Amino acid sequence: MCNDNKELQQFKKRVLELARKSYEHNVYMYIGFLSMAEQDVLYEMQQELKGIPYTLFGGxxxxxxxxxxxGSEESLGYAEEFPIICLLVKPMIEKFADDLTHRxxxxxxxxxxxxxxxxxxxxIQGKNAYIFCMDKIAPFLMENLDKVKHTNVRCESVEAQTSFPMKEPESISFTVSSExxxxxxxxVYKLSRNQSLLLFREKKIFINGRINENNSHILKSTDMISVRGYGRFVYYGCDYETKKGKLSVxxxxxR
Structure with missing residues (x-):
């Protein structure tokens, strides 16, 4: 993550260097998995990257x-897959496995x-985990990732699109005075207003992939909100106004 100005400048320098190499040598260039904070920095570099196509993908x-x-197929004249492997990590004996978390x-x-x-x-899916990783590290993980906490595990490569059971978000409704x-x-996360405000001040709120420090920002339908330490949700919008002037959203x- 870009935690200080020095790291920020190094990250920007690396982005610009690889963008230049892709453009000059007519090849795809990659930077490993970016955090949301790093992606926010990337979005702020639009002017510097003008005319150089790029794509973000996580698997x-x-x-x-x-x-x-x-690089893109249109600009380079050929296609290339992202160097991403999906690994399924599961307990050797499920009934003896711990309830394992993301952490x-x-x-x-x-x-x-x-x-x-x-x-x-x-x-996380039950006691299993699907881990997206770069292809260069996948063989090492399959050989060496044999224990998580106190649980012995095995690790294998799978096709993410067909293997991971996608879960629909849990729909909830509630009333608010505004959006x-x-x-x-x-x-959404059953916090006090002060706790929520602190998350904005600590730059832990991302709306559609961008850091948002403006706690009074008005959400729009289909906005995707990620809250570091809590999870993420998609805002569906206002359903109707109650008789007391509240908004049912x-x-x-x-989960």
Missing amino acids: MEDCERRILRF DFLGALMNLGIDRSTIGDIL RADGIVAK SAGVY
């Missing part, structure tokens, strides 16, 4: 961590000494 639609690829799987991966940028989204982002975030929460 499936709606992935939050995504690889940056410079447990990420901790096990980081304990192997790999670079965070080689790992994309980690999607301000801070109020809706507070309602709905959202789809990804």
Whole structure:
């Protein structure tokens, strides 16, 4: 993540260097999985990247961590797949397995000494996890990722599009005084208004992939909101106004 000005400048320098190489050498160039904060920095570089096509992809639609690829089939004259592998990690004996969390799987991966940028989204399904990673690290993980917390696991490559059972977001409805982002975030995650406001100040709110520090921002239907530490939801919009002047709104929460 870009936590300070030095890292920010290094990240921008790397982006511009690979964009130039892609353009000058007529080849695809990649930067490993970007955090949402890094993607926000990328969006701020539109003027500097003008005329250089790029794509962000994380292995499936709606992935939050995504690889940056410079070049396109139209500009380069040939197609190339993203270097992404989906790994299924499952317990050796499910009935003895711990109830493992995203943090447990990420901790096990980081304990192997790999670079965070080689790992994309980690999607939990029961006691299994689907991990998107760069193809260059996949063989190492399949050989060395054998334990998560106290659970012995095995790791295999799968086709994400056909193997991962996509879950629809859970639809919820509630009333608010307005469609301000801070109020809706507070309602979705059962927070106080002050707790919600703090998330904006700490730059933990992303709306449609962009950091948003404006807690009074008015949400629009289909906006995707990610809240670091809590999850994400899609805002469906206002359904109707109550007799007391409140707005009945709905959202789809990804559990």
